[in-house]
Amino acid sequence: MATVPKPDNPEADARVKAVFDDIRTTRGSDFVGNVWQYLAFDPGLLEEVWRDVKAVMAVPSLIDPKTKEMIYAAVSIANACDYCTHSHLAAARAKGMTMAEQAELIRLVATAGKTNHILNAIRPPIDPAFLA
Amino acid sequence: MATVPKPDNPEADARVKAVFDDIRTTRGSDFVGNVWQYLAFDPGLLEEVWRDVKAVMAVPSLIDPKTKEMIYAAVSIANACDYCTHSHLAAARAKGMTMAEQAELIRLVATAGKTNHILNAIRPPIDPAFLA
Amino acid sequence: MATVPKPDNPEADARVKAVFDDIRTTRGSDFVGNVWQYLAFDPGLLEEVWRDVKAVMAVPSLIDPKTKEMIYAAVSIANACDYCTHSHLAAARAKGMTMAEQAELIRLVATAGKTNHILNAIRPPIDPAFLA
Amino acid sequence: MATVPKPDNPEADARVKAVFDDIRTTRGSDFVGNVWQYLAFDPGLLEEVWRDVKAVMAVPSLIDPKTKEMIYAAVSIANACDYCTHSHLAAARAKGMTMAEQAELIRLVATAGKTNHILNAIRPPIDPAFLA
Amino acid sequence: MATVPKPDNPEADARVKAVFDDIRTTRGSDFVGNVWQYLAFDPGLLEEVWRDVKAVMAVPSLIDPKTKEMIYAAVSIANACDYCTHSHLAAARAKGMTMAEQAELIRLVATAGKTNHILNAIRPPIDPAFLA
Amino acid sequence: MATVPKPDNPEADARVKAVFDDIRTTRGSDFVGNVWQYLAFDPGLLEEVWRDVKAVMAVPSLIDPKTKEMIYAAVSIANACDYCTHSHLAAARAKGMTMAEQAELIRLVATAGKTNHILNAIRPPIDPAFLA
Numbered sequence: 001m002a003t004v005p006k007p008d009n010p011e012a013d014a015r016v017k018a019v020f021d022d023i024r025t026t027r028g029s030d031f032v033g034n035v036w037q038y039l040a041f042d043p044g045l046l047e048e049v050w051r052d053v054k055a056v057m058a059v060p061s062l063i064d065p066k067t068k069e070m071i072y073a074a075v076s077i078a079n080a081c082d083y084c085t086h087s088h089l090a091a092a093r094a095k096g097m098t099m100a101e102q103a104e105l106i107r108l109v110a111t112a113g114k115t116n117h118i119l120n121a122i123r124p125p126i127d128p129a130f131l132a
Numbered sequence: 133m134a135t136v137p138k139p140d141n142p143e144a145d146a147r148v149k150a151v152f153d154d155i156r157t158t159r160g161s162d163f164v165g166n167v168w169q170y171l172a173f174d175p176g177l178l179e180e181v182w183r184d185v186k187a188v189m190a191v192p193s194l195i196d197p198k199t200k201e202m203i204y205a206a207v208s209i210a211n212a213c214d215y216c217t218h219s220h221l222a223a224a225r226a227k228g229m230t231m232a233e234q235a236e237l238i239r240l241v242a243t244a245g246k247t248n249h250i251l252n253a254i255r256p257p258i259d260p261a262f263l264a
Numbered sequence: 265m266a267t268v269p270k271p272d273n274p275e276a277d278a279r280v281k282a283v284f285d286d287i288r289t290t291r292g293s294d295f296v297g298n299v300w301q302y303l304a305f306d307p308g309l310l311e312e313v314w315r316d317v318k319a320v321m322a323v324p325s326l327i328d329p330k331t332k333e334m335i336y337a338a339v340s341i342a343n344a345c346d347y348c349t350h351s352h353l354a355a356a357r358a359k360g361m362t363m364a365e366q367a368e369l370i371r372l373v374a375t376a377g378k379t380n381h382i383l384n385a386i387r388p389p390i391d392p393a394f395l396a
Numbered sequence: 397m398a399t400v401p402k403p404d405n406p407e408a409d410a411r412v413k414a415v416f417d418d419i420r421t422t423r424g425s426d427f428v429g430n431v432w433q434y435l436a437f438d439p440g441l442l443e444e445v446w447r448d449v450k451a452v453m454a455v456p457s458l459i460d461p462k463t464k465e466m467i468y469a470a471v472s473i474a475n476a477c478d479y480c481t482h483s484h485l486a487a488a489r490a491k492g493m494t495m496a497e498q499a500e501l502i503r504l505v506a507t508a509g510k511t512n513h514i515l516n517a518i519r520p521p522i523d524p525a526f527l528a
Numbered sequence: 529m530a531t532v533p534k535p536d537n538p539e540a541d542a543r544v545k546a547v548f549d550d551i552r553t554t555r556g557s558d559f560v561g562n563v564w565q566y567l568a569f570d571p572g573l574l575e576e577v578w579r580d581v582k583a584v585m586a587v588p589s590l591i592d593p594k595t596k597e598m599i600y601a602a603v604s605i606a607n608a609c610d611y612c613t614h615s616h617l618a619a620a621r622a623k624g625m626t627m628a629e630q631a632e633l634i635r636l637v638a639t640a641g642k643t644n645h646i647l648n649a650i651r652p653p654i655d656p657a658f659l660a
Numbered sequence: 661m662a663t664v665p666k667p668d669n670p671e672a673d674a675r676v677k678a679v680f681d682d683i684r685t686t687r688g689s690d691f692v693g694n695v696w697q698y699l700a701f702d703p704g705l706l707e708e709v710w711r712d713v714k715a716v717m718a719v720p721s722l723i724d725p726k727t728k729e730m731i732y733a734a735v736s737i738a739n740a741c742d743y744c745t746h747s748h749l750a751a752a753r754a755k756g757m758t759m760a761e762q763a764e765l766i767r768l769v770a771t772a773g774k775t776n777h778i779l780n781a782i783r784p785p786i787d788p789a790f791l792a
Contacts (some may be wrong), residue, residue, distance in 0.1 A: 024172035033257035042367035075244035080344040090262035103570035112207035113777035124166035130222035174763035212476040235438035245381035298520035306631035339508035342474035354526035376471035388430035394486040499702035513641035562784035597682035603772035618790035640735035652694035656748040
């Protein structure tokens with residue numbers, strides 16, 4: 001159950017349609033997931049979120065697309081975001097992540113979760129050697 | 133200020149010395165950071181944490197070493213772990229991450245943080261298309 | 265699925281009935297949501313939680329009731345509390361929050377989530393000018 | 397200690413100078429806090445963060461400026477962001493929040509934190525009445 | 529909906545069967561919960577997680593088994609882990625935790641959640657008297 | 661640096677003095693830590709927080725005092741609360757927790773942190789057998 005209503009015919013709104021069209025074109029797919037279907041309740045918010053995600057995820061950059069999705073999924077797991085974990089793991093697989101790589105990603109995130117708790121428990125001073 | 137005392141001469145304990153020696157050998161460096169210096173208060177816990185971190189980070193695997201440190205840092209940022217954020221960003225730079233890549237990593241983590249909050253606010257149903 | 269059983273006839277317990285009556289009177293509504301129905305498994309805990317929520321949310325104070333629900337929802341989103349996010353967004357709407365205001369609240373929470381991650385990644389020193 | 401170096405003379409970079417000038421003009425103050433001084437290590441990231449914060453916080457909207465800072469601070473507290481908590485509480489005070497209102501904000505955030513934990517422990521089903 | 533497929537016949541894999549057998553023997557029960565059924569998608573990850581959980585939870589140590597499950601549940605609640613909250617509260621009850629003790633545990637976790645938010649809002653200096 | 665000013669002479673306020681006196685009497689010690697010294701900026705908030713903490717921590721109940729402090733510390737670690745982690749680990753030690761028990765507590769919290777991340781990544785359905 002969502003906290004906002006899903007518009008019945010979201011693309012009747014021209015701003016929504018423009019975003020959905022851009023999602024389809026950018027990704028070369030007809031699939032427009034529920035995050036966008038529900039964000040359509042507020043076209044301005046929809047435009048902003050798509051602008052942000054497109055700028056980071058759909059534009060060639062220093063980190064390759066599959067790795068970007070894996071990092072995005074790692075943060076989503078740490079933040080306990082159910083939808084985001086599903087969508088970014090699926091996106092990573094769509095960009096080539098194998099199930100063996102997904103298992104390694106989960107192991108890595110879990111080990112980080114473990115040592116994050118240890119260091120937040122022990123709270124040693126930060127080594128000057130870590131200075132950028 | 134830490135929640136456990138830092139042993140004055142940790143390597144007087146044979147189990148601690150064995151871990152510190154393995155850290156130095158594995159990393160090819162004399163530097164043994166504060167996480168290990170303070171964990172030495174309990175040799176068994178020290179051994180376990182080093183075993184875990186070594187198995188994930190120091191053994192060749194499907195994800196390359198620099199990327200593993202970047203994912204580790206991403207989780208640490210999301211979990212608000214001060215020491216871990218510093219240590220894994222430093223480790224990623226030591227394995228070749230440039231400051232431009234660090235900026236991209238921070239942008240990516242921040243965008244994930246943004247959409248994690250949006251999806252945790254809207255809570256749409258998970259698309260069946262995300263099924264593995 | 266909850267981690268405690270929902271009592272079949274919670275108001276058979278006099279302490280539970282007193283709390284439910286007070287909820288109905290305070291809010292001028294017959295609706296007693298699942299948080300209270302399930303907390304009835306332990307009348308002492310039910311009394312304590314209602315005392316706290318009533319003191320903060322149902323007593324006139326410096327912050328107006330609609331804004332209090334919006335702040336409560338903002339914290340609940342950041343803490344990934346599903347039930348709380350739904351209940352406090354619904355309460356804010358019941359107190360006059362429009363869907364346009366809900367969209368602005370979500371945008372604000374999401375921007376905070378973004379910069380929280382950026383600052384937890386960069387960790388600059390706190391400006392002395394921020395001193396109260 | 398930050399994870400990125402603070403540029404010695406950030407405004408020597410024209411993009412950084414343009415952002416700093418806009419911060420000063422928008423806020424009518426010469427103060428440019430450490431978040432911006434350190435973000436100057438990457439002018440593109442600096443531009444993006446300022447664009448986001450300005451769009452949400454410095455443009456008139458449905459929620460008044462003081463309340464926006466209070467909501468921003470509430471999320472920052474929940475996310476354990478030290479710098480953000482300081483900066484947004486200070487910004488709220490600069491926009492008129494009294495210490496009595498800050499005390500009420502803290503009480504409200506703390507009560508939300510308490511019930512967030514209770515609901516994440518009990519996990520009752522979400523009431524259909526909460527539907528938007 | 530999970531992010532990994534549940535193997536149809538997990539014990540056809542010898543490594544999975546060995547772990548499941550050890551779970552059944554260690555716990556003296558035929559029940560092998562979904563965490564293990566789904567982790568079977570990657571036998572190495574399954575082995576590692578069971579090794580960790582067994583070492584901490586199934587081996588006699590300084591903290592008694594029921595208390596260990598209660599602490600585990602407390603952390604899981606704070607981390608908003610749905611499955612973990614259910615499984616460790618159930619495990620604590622199986623080891624003797626009464627519903628009255630579960631109510632006290634929830635009250636304690638909730639009070640900690642409240643003061644954690646207060647201290648993350650106020651951020652006083654740490655008293656030197658707390659030094660170990 | 662705190663976000664509220666520490667009153668110079670907090671016990672000049674009769675309500676603050678009453679709370680501080682009760683803290684000293686209840687604990688049989690002259691030490692009144694910074695959490696209380698800073699909360700004195702708002703006597704009403706101080707009274708509320710002390711009332712809550714006293715009711716949970718200073719009144720005999722089903723869970724023994726040392727274990728309550730250990731659970732409190734576990735939640736504080738998971739919530740990344742620096743002050744709380746220090747104060748409740750110190751309180752647990754004052755009530756008899758040995759350093760060996762603190763090491764076991766940290767190991768337990770860390771293992772929970774690890775599996776919390778794994779389950780938030782995999783998200784298997786909750787077993788009906790966990791029903792209370």
